[in-house]
Amino acid sequence: MDYKDYYTIMGVARDAKQDEIKRAYRKLARKYHPDVNKADDAEARFKEVGEAYDVLKDPEKRAAYDQLGANWKTGQDFNPPPNWDEGYEFSGGYSDGDGADYSDFFESLFGQQFKQEQSGRQQAGFNARGQDHHAKVSIELIDAYQGATHSVTLNAAELDANGQVVTKQRTLKVKIPKGVKKGQRIRLAGQGSAGMGQGGKGDLYLEIDFKAHPFYRADGHDVYLDLPITPWEAALGANITVPTPDGPVDLKIPAGTQGGSKMRLKARGIPSTPPGDLYVVPQITLPAADTDEAKALYQQMEKTLGYNPRSKLGV
Amino acid sequence: MINDKILNGLLLDETTVLSLDEVCQACSSSNEWVIELVQEGVLEPRGHQQTQWQFSARCLQKAHAAMRLQRDLDINLSGIALALDLLDEIDSLKSRLLQLEQAAK
Numbered sequence: 001m002d003y004k005d006y007y008t009i010m011g012v013a014r015d016a017k018q019d020e021i022k023r024a025y026r027k028l029a030r031k032y033h034p035d036v037n038k039a040d041d042a043e044a045r046f047k048e049v050g051e052a053y054d055v056l057k058d059p060e061k062r063a064a065y066d067q068l069g070a071n072w073k074t075g076q077d078f079n080p081p082p083n084w085d086e087g088y089e090f091s092g093g094y095s096d097g098d099g100a101d102y103s104d105f106f107e108s109l110f111g112q113q114f115k116q117e118q119s120g121r122q123q124a125g126f127n128a129r130g131q132d133h134h135a136k137v138s139i140e141l142i143d144a145y146q147g148a149t150h151s152v153t154l155n156a157a158e159l160d161a162n163g164q165v166v167t168k169q170r171t172l173k174v175k176i177p178k179g180v181k182k183g184q185r186i187r188l189a190g191q192g193s194a195g196m197g198q199g200g201k202g203d204l205y206l207e208i209d210f211k212a213h214p215f216y217r218a219d220g221h222d223v224y225l226d227l228p229i230t231p232w233e234a235a236l237g238a239n240i241t242v243p244t245p246d247g248p249v250d251l252k253i254p255a256g257t258q259g260g261s262k263m264r265l266k267a268r269g270i271p272s273t274p275p276g277d278l279y280v281v282p283q284i285t286l287p288a289a290d291t292d293e294a295k296a297l298y299q300q301m302e303k304t305l306g307y308n309p310r311s312k313l314g315v
Numbered sequence: 316m317i318n319d320k321i322l323n324g325l326l327l328d329e330t331t332v333l334s335l336d337e338v339c340q341a342c343s344s345s346n347e348w349v350i351e352l353v354q355e356g357v358l359e360p361r362g363h364q365q366t367q368w369q370f371s372a373r374c375l376q377k378a379h380a381a382m383r384l385q386r387d388l389d390i391n392l393s394g395i396a397l398a399l400d401l402l403d404e405i406d407s408l409k410s411r412l413l414q415l416e417q418a419a420k
Contacts (some may be wrong), residue, residue, distance in 0.1 A: 035380045036402065046387075051352055129343055134379070149321055168324045179328075185376065186324035187341075199325055203341070205379075218415065227416065240327065272328075281417075 003078035004105045006052035014070060018057070025053040051106050058208065061110060080108050127197035138209045139176055141216050141223070144270045145245045147178035152206065172204075179272040180208045183220050216245060221276025223269045228285045229253060244268050244278055251280060259284040326373035336359075338370050342378050349378065355392045357381055357399060 007014050010024045031037060032046040055061045068080075137152055153171045162168050173190065180186075187203045192202025210218055217224050219223035227242060241248050246268065253263075262279050270275025289295045301307075316414075325331075333341070336383035338358075339349050350365070352358045357377055380402075381395045390398065 026388075033387055035383055036398070051385075082330045132341070132343070173319065175321055177326050180326060184377075187327055187374065188322055188324040204324075217413070219414070222416070222419065226375070273330075276354065291343045 001078050001104045001108060003076040004048075004103060006055050008050040009048055009059065010056060010287050012251070014066070016056075021053070021056050024055070025049065042218050045304075048103075049244055051102050055106070055110070056315050065109070078105060106167060127199045129199040130193035130195040130202035132202040133192045133204045135204065135206055136209050137174070137176070137179075137206045138211050141210055141218060141270075142245050143176050144208075144210070144218070145178065148176045150174050150176050154204075174206060174216075175307060176208070179221075179270060181270055181272070181276075182210050184208050195283075215243075218270065221270040221272045222279060223276060224279045224281060226283050227280045229257070229282045231284055231286065233257075234259070234282065242280055257282055317338055327375065329371070330370040331375075333370040333372075333375060335365065335368050335370070338375055338378055341375055342382050343384065344378075352378060352381055355396045357396045359391070 005169065007016070010016075010021060010028065011048060012024050014020055015025070028049045029046065032042045032049060034043040035048055036042075037046075037244055043113070055065050088217070122224050135152065135154055137150055139148065142148075143150070152174055153169060155167055155169050161203065172188075174186065176186070185207050188204040190201040191204035194201055210272045215225060223245065225242070225244070226239075229238075229240070232238075233240065235255065236254045237257070239250055240264075242251045242254060244265070249265065249268070251263065259282055262281055265278040265280060267275040268278035279289065287294065289298050322325060335346060335349060339346050340414075341350065349358070353368070358370060358374045360370045360374060362368045375376050377399055379390075380399060382388050384398060
């Protein structure tokens with residue numbers, strides 16, 4: 001198990017005062033809150049900071065943690081020394097009862113109290129609906145066009161028959177309906193945490209995200225495609241075959257097309273009511289002047305066309 | 316544990332309509348809390364009377380975010396309203412930036 005340096009995580013000195021720790025926590029919590037920070041590791045950082053604060057804000061836990069010594073480094077292999085917590089009495093254990101959010105390191109030090117508390121709560125005849133779970137699922141763009149079935153693996157804390165918290169992994173197969181867009185959610189009733197007493201199960205919310213595609217990008221139900229074209233196709237116009245997630249289509253490029261302009265293929269975006277559109281953005285690419293013949297052609301153009309693209313710049 | 320059954324969820328999309336009670340249930344919150352979110356302008360249901368309020372999927376997403384911000388960061392409702400407005404604006408600016416970056420390539 002890896003040692004965690006809670007002081008480094010919080011960015012405070014080992015002798016930091018309580019109000020300093022609180023300030024550091026508030027600042028980091030705002031910075032890494034998953035609703036605020038969309039970076040992939042934000043949620044993990046947010047939980048790590050929460051765990052560090054949980055220990056450092058509680059004078060008893062902090063004292064117990066401190067006596068492990070200052071020589072440990074984050075990531076170092078760690079096992080708690082026997083009776084390491086002798087003489088310390090903890091007020092809390094986990095703060096919000098979601099055991100899956102805490103590291104093995106934390107659990108090995110402070111987990112026991114939580115387990116006792118939870119089993120106590122379980123027997124008290126208390127009724128509450130189970131917690132909702134929220135997870136992201138990354139799909140291919142084509143799945144939004146056609147619909148698909150996706151496997152989703154989730155980690156959840158559960159209480160076993162002895163009232164012990166165990167982390168269980170489960171895999172669900174979920175139907176992704178045709179027509180989804182990024183950020184939309186699918187609600188799976190009853191797939192969240194078990195409730196307590198008579199309380200029903202919570203729900204699972206899956207938020208749709210698209211994996212990056214080498215040439216399509218989605219914006220809502222619309223899809224964009226950068227389409228490389230030759231200078232003569234742009235200048236003279238052409239009928240060319242364009243890929244779409246639904247299969248290739250023929251597209252007429254009008255004469256005089258400029259790079260970066262947008263051409264709309266109606267209802268070729270993600271199907272929905274109304275369906276999205278597919279926007280083709282032509283990008284004019286130059287053939288290399290790497291043979292004498294190619295060079296001669298460019299020189300001929302220079303002589304014949306006398307074109308100055310910088311005339312508007314006054315030079 | 317692998318369950319081979321294929322689960323069919325409910326896609327929360329533009330056609331989704333939720334009542335006040337359904338939003339409260341989905342947030343495990345009181346009616347008063349959701350009503351406060353409406354009064355603060357965080358949620359904008361359709362319908363004038365409270366009994367006729369119709370919430371969109373986007374409303375539910377915002378209510379969930381509001382719940383987490385309140386729980387985790389201890390922000391009051393007007394602070395939440397401001398944060399969510401700014402986050403929306405950042406989202407739309409980011410997608411515009413992405414479009415422009417792609418076009419400039």
